[in-house]
Amino acid sequence: MIPILIFSLILAATLYWVLEPLVLPHRTELRAHADPRADLQARVEILLQELRDLDLEHEAGKMDDTTYAQVRKSLRAELAQLLSELEGSS
């Protein structure tokens, strides 16, 4: 008898919890969507980190000057493009 009682309580609580948003829709809050600019911002962060690592690796002698200059230039060009995309989307 007790297990049936406990299961009935669990079933009732489950049904209430799951179906309540459908029955009482006014209590459901619509939260904001994810920021569409988040991906662009994250890519800017990654590029900045890459620039930081690049400088450090160059200073550590892991990269010759020519390659360093070329890679840095392309990273900065990418950053500029991303920043303008970000500006355009705001």
Added chain:
Amino acid sequence: MSEFGRALLFLAFGTSLYAFIALVLSNLKGDARWKESGIRGLQATVGVLTVASIALVSALIRADYSLQYVALQVSPGMGLTYRIAAFWAGMDGSMLFWSWVLSLYILALLWETRQERHDPLHSWAYASLALSLSFFVFIAAVFSNPFKPAEMLVSEGRGMNPLLMNVWMHTHPVALYLGYTGLAIPFSYAMAALLAERVDNTWVRFIRKWTLIPWVFLTIGIILGGRWAYLELGWGGYWAWDPVENASFMPWLTATAFLHSIIVQEKRGMLKIWNINLAVITFLFALIGTYITRSGALTSVHAFAESELGPWFAGAIWSIAVVAAGLLYMKRHRIQSEHRLETLFSREGFFLINNWVFLALALTVAWGTLFPIVSEAFTGIKVTVGQPFFNSVTPPLFLLLIFLMTVAPIISWRRASSRALVRSLAWPTVLALLTGGALGIGMRAPLIPLLGYTLASWTVYTTLYEVFRVGRARARRKGIPLFRGVVELLRTDHRRYGGYIVHVGVALIAIGIVGSSAFRQRLEKEYPVGSTFSFEGFQIAFKDIQQGIEPDYRYSRATLEVTDPLGKSRLLYPEYRFYFKWNMNTAEVALWPHWSGDFYAVLNGYDEDQRMGLFVLFWNPLVGFLWVGGLLVVFGGFYALLPSHRRNRSRLEQEQPV
């Protein structure tokens, strides 16, 4: 109890299936009410499964033999912790445990994404997870019900398999399940990225942590499994290319490849289709692992559970593969790489090769593991390829992986400079050649082990030298001491340097594996009580033997006085047991670890009339490196999970284009 438990399982199946339907409806109709209700369905499933799990554990602790599962897993002599561990020790309990662990992952994910629930990426992932969960709960409720009533009432149960009655049983399966089940999350996000048409970098950035967590647990599970086999199975080894071992190794390999390739997508916007495929393949391997361990399709020393679940798992595996391939085909035009690979001689190029090698290894292991099933399907005869296949095919791939693991982290993104690379590798190469040469001469190593030692030590030296050089550059730039420069460096990017720690750990594991497999010595011989003999420089005196009876088993315990080559002595007690209820012999290993290797003694039988003990002795050189390396890999994994301290705002001002 039986009806109550079964009703709970069906309720959990109902709520999880409802959650899936509600979440799909909400995504298709854009209706927030259905979404909220679906999410609550998932939360309710967690609650119901938790109650079911508590009910089962309570029955195990109370030794409620009215349940078949309890009668099979619990005996009166079992202590509390073993009774709790019986939850996941048998087939039926482990399916409930699996479902419960997956539901807890889902609860954690719902909490983590609570502010972004209405992002279609997350809500499609919830739907996919709800479907996975409902599949496992369905299996637990219909085919693998741990609340099934006992066929006949017994006064005492049979108890757990004696091979499972050890400390590893409390940790190893739990870690493995946390690994396997967690891999459902990257898979679900891969599906969600396709369904929500969000195959940009958002999903891989989000999923890194949720892949690394199960990866760390899978690693812990594999290492503990190896340690368990080493200490409990008494054959002197830790890895036998057994189907169940391979089952955990295959998803580990592809998950490791995935963790590397998502870095390429994050940094360069490449490998988008590849990453989706890897997430799917990894989850498929996790399911294949479950299929292998639970279906009884393959014979294994670890197969402690067998059932008729094979067709259901095979159906799920094929369905996932077909749906994923179909979705990928339908959405292929929306997936564009942002950059092309300029040259293979770059970090992304090396990561790509590393991914191919990981996948090749995983497929090789899968081929060798599943060959009995394939051969039976085509010829009607089960042919097992066994250890020789794996031992001949995998070493070159492992060596290649170690090479890539050494070079990839120090080579530059986009375009590498060969002169700078030579500079980075010069000193470590000299040191590695010296180390490999010394070990090779000292141990008279053949070519493959020699290459293994040299490459593994090369990895360690190169990684340490890399940290030293970049740390020194940082120290010079900031005018701080070298040590502080290195420490600050390690703190700036936990992800990167956590990876470095993992690499050093893997190199140490390689040293341990090469040493203990290529140079292991074994002696199997009968000796009378009171005799003295020698083995690999150790003097062994067989002093005595004790015999006795415990509630579950009869034992013979030898006393060996062992003196190592340096003259230090220790008493060791290898033991031979016979379990009555299981009609099974087991060996309790006696171990004496040294930094240079393990002295490993097994008593495999005792002749009372002749007073002769049958001993198997092993000398396993450098095996300790394996366990230390394993600890480092796990530590590195956790380290990589820590958030990094980056200060990018000032850098942005500095880099603003003019």
